[in-house]
Amino acid sequence: MKNKFGETPLFRAAAFGQTEIVEYLAKQPAHIVNDELLLVHRQRKDGHSILHVAVLGENFETALLLLRLDRSLSELKDSEGKTSLGLLAEIPSAFKSGHSMSIFTRDLYMLLEWINGSICRFSFKGWPMVERIWENKRKHKSALQLAKMLIKSDVSWDQDIAVQGLYGASFGSPVSGPSHPLLTATKTGILEVVYEMLIEHPPSVDLLDKEGKNILHVAIMFRRKDIFNLIKSNGIISNRMSYGIDKDGYTLLHQVADNKYYSVGSTHGPALQLHEELIWFSRVEKVIPSYYAKLRDSKQKKTAEELFNDMHKEQLRDAQQWVKETSQSCSAVAVLVATIVFAAAYTVPGGSNDKGIPIFLHKNFFLFFTIMDVIALASSLTPVVMFLSILTSLFDYEDFRNSIPRKLTLGFTLLFFSVMATMLAFAATILLIVQSEKQLTASLISIAAFFPVSVFALMQFRLYAAFMHSTKCIRTTISRSLPWFGAPLLFRNRKQRRDLFQKKEVSKSDYYSGF
Template sequence: MATTNSSQSISVPLPIFDGSNYDLWEKKMMTLFESQNLTDNIVGKGLTDNIVEKGLKKPTNISILEEAQQKEVTKQKDASALYLIQQSLAIKIFPRISEASTAKQAWGTLRKEFRGDSERAFEKKRGDAETKQGYVEATYGAAMEGDWKRMVTYYQEHCQEHIEYFSSPVTDTWDTVLHLAIHSKEEKPLKDLLEIMKKRELPLTTETEILKKKNKFGNTALHEATIYGNYKAVILLVERCPELLSIPNEFGETPLFTAAGFAKTEIVEYLIRHNPEQCVDDNGRLLPTHSKRSVPSGDDLSILSAAIIGQKFGLPVKRHHEVKSQVQTWCPENKRDLESGRGRNSGDPGSFSERNQRGGILKNLKVPEGCWLERIWNQKRKHVFALEFAKSLIKEDDSFKRVTKTEEEQETRAQTSQNTPVLSSLTTKKEIPLFTATRRGIEKIVELIIRLHPHAIDQRDEMNRSILDVAVMYRQEKIFDIVKEKKIPFARMRRVVDISGNTLLHHVADMIKNSGVTKPGPALQLQEELKWFERVQDVIPSYYVPLLNKDGKTAKECFEIAHEEQLNKAQIWIKETSQSCSTVAALVATVVFAAAYTVPGGSDEKGKPIFINSPYFLIFTVSDVVSLASSLTSLVVFLSLLTSPFELQEFHISLPRKLIVGFSFLFFSVLTTMLSFGATILILIQTERRLTTLLLSIASFLPVLIFGILQFRLYVSFMGSTFNILKKNWKLIHRS
């Protein structure tokens, strides 16, 4: 710090101004000027001005010599003040006043540029907010689109001015750019970002703080790398900052624990082998930090239990009974069945269809008034308008444009909110547009919101549920698939637990909000529910399956309790259907059996059929035999169905499969029976008129046609369910 000497030869330190904290520097300098009697030179007042200001008469008899001496003293003081200002400025600030000839001029220049007025300060603040919003949108948008090169390029261009961007959150869950780079599942994005930090030659403490930055769940970038299996990213982070290995998240889980819980064998092996001092003690045992987690709920899940529940790899243990005992300790009274635990390239999804709806020939096409197409055309036009209107509203909705706050800002906001009264009880029931669209199954609106405001996908409701939870509760499969395609947010949302302790799988049990029923009949609806349960179970972490909610129930137990009534209805329906179909099958079998011994036209003296040489006779014989075999097979299947156990899991594959087999053979038996009947008519009525033959054939197959039309939806539903099951089984066989 520079120094100067006063008239009393007192050494005075000079505060250095480098462009920041101008108000603080100004106060220190004013104190210095006051101590050196130089304030008048800064304010711009002379000796006579001070006299008048004190209420005295301005003298008129000052001699020319005294006035000259006064001017000389003023000039010397001004030079001293200017010298002090120049010496207190950093090298990069000095050129701003290099042309100033007086202290007042230099002081005014600095004051005007760095202090400014309230309006300029407001504009600067707003500009900073817009810059930060642009940074957040650019980073998260590029990451969601998988354009990692664009994301890294953005940091190369802006990090020189804003190094704080590396530690600033870019998502509503406080993920930094390092967290997002992990999701690329590649080494390059993270490596490039670390190289940018290295070129800045940051202090070691600053770089370490950036690498240790946590998101809302307490996860560092290393936690995320172990969860998503980015092996090369793990190596980069551990080599750069080995201390990351010992940092727990909000659930008391270290990166080694999460690697074990998510069955990342290769990462577990690397961490233990290359960083033994951070993972194990002198006896080769895991350190207590890694061996189990400690959370407020008190489950104390051990790393071994997490690895076993994953069922994808095993950690080395001495004896099998040790594994069993630890699992039983975590799962008291054996209430959980661990053996059954399982663990768009286009930027505008709707752009192509919208262009076709609005452009080309359709744009100028006019439908005549009164035409039957007018109603359809008007509905189509309203749909396009509604979509465009919704798009404009989504763009202008400020609720989506949120710049994520830092921890300090979050704390300040929380303290402020405690003193802010609630304006209305309605504020607690405010509808979130994205959640409303999800509940109603409007996938186009959901896609628009996510595309225009990527951060909206991370929103939570008052129960801490995400849109994935809502999609599961309301059985919105299309929206479930949309969210599933967004790899980064989906990876987080599948692990969300609401304030009631319910996981994503627990929400499948919610029957009240089930609005996505598409199958006819209670049995097929129950099968659809079981398939939905299995599908959701496949996407959540394996060790989430046996977790208990605050009511002390697993997701499976909640599902069984919620579907008791539907199970009873399905049991009654399938019994009544089987009995009715058995009666029809028996009736068909009786008819065709009798027809087999009563050939059309009778027989001659030798017992040989009279019309044996007719081509229709062969059709009659074959169709009659096939009909008899089909009806008897159908009867056997339905009788087997009536004696089957009507347990919940039987409605997933076993019972629907038997039902589809029975229906198929019954339908085929009716079809061949009518074919046999038609052949008999054509044999008995020998005519050359083709029209008569055609009418007789149509009349013969009319019952089959009516039966097919009435049962078409049910039959297609059975076939669709069976096809999906066979497709899934084929994939499993192919993988193995």
């Protein structure tokens, strides 16, 4: 039986992810002949196959079952000429790399990877957040299995690949028709699909789209840094790719300068967004020939740097305004904290005797109060200097590359320490005045002292983490410039450890311990 759309019950069950019903109906007589589903069940009137609808509905376990029943389903195309692999490459949320997660969610996701599925469902039943993460993990696993099967079953995606030559020349004709699954996966940022396709068919790295762009162009254009790192770390970047110029005369560096497709940057303010763009520009500049930086595109007749400055004018203005307002607000808070702790230094807890000596001078908490007050004063005045130096900056592009993010990171760090030290000094003062020997009283006062600091840390953690990440390249450069004294903490990246291991300067056990 068919409905008005040309769907059979088997087709309908696949569309709604009813895996058990699909399995039951598929086992009925005459549904499968010669290891293929009958034509009546394969496609409906709009051209979508039974596998297409399962993928579009994100019913990946059902899609896996269908593909095991009939491998030829992977080659069927819809009315737009897309295979199931092409549709899957358009769903980034189906994969871990395309699923946005917070730091806590990411850690919990990684923890669940070590737990058996049945144990997880039994142990965390009734925990909505954990159950949701577990379901997402199941979906990602099924989608990856499906992608691997489709890549091996669908032979159409690795045909007619245009090979790009040096200096932008190309051999053959670029891929026409619907976007190639590899280009689509690069555009949507699905790292897993790109990796599996390059492993299955390495020559596909030379694929060109109809505009003459290779996958490196596309990855840079859409800011897919994970895919860029994948290609770079595996040594895939060749002269053909780095010398590539599209039909508009855009080099790889022009793709960075053009922010038309900018959509995956930092959400923590325009200053960090501009910083990310500048760092991205510097990274891409290292993989192209040096003279390419002076080449002009065929449309606007601009070099990549000129195009970058022109396309990021509005972002620069927003970043300048954001940094000025943030620095002024933080300066006000830092001055307020400095005023409080400066006054506290002259009005010591308990007062002083006739000779001006503090009454609680020999108490342990008084020494603690003094230390915290000095730390609070020093760590509140220093950020004032940092934020004032920001306000007197030129606020040009070069300032946002390193100087301003570095000063903001240091200023936020010291401001947090000043607030924390102020609250600890307050707690020591209360304990001195109360003079209580009860453990419960001291514990309650300590909790009260840390409560506002904890709230401040939680509210600003994402912003602070973003600033720390923005200065990662600076800290890496500093650590690399330091001499080797046998201290493993200096080696914070895998490349350094691997280089030392190859030179036999690091033992095998230290190398695999991760330091």
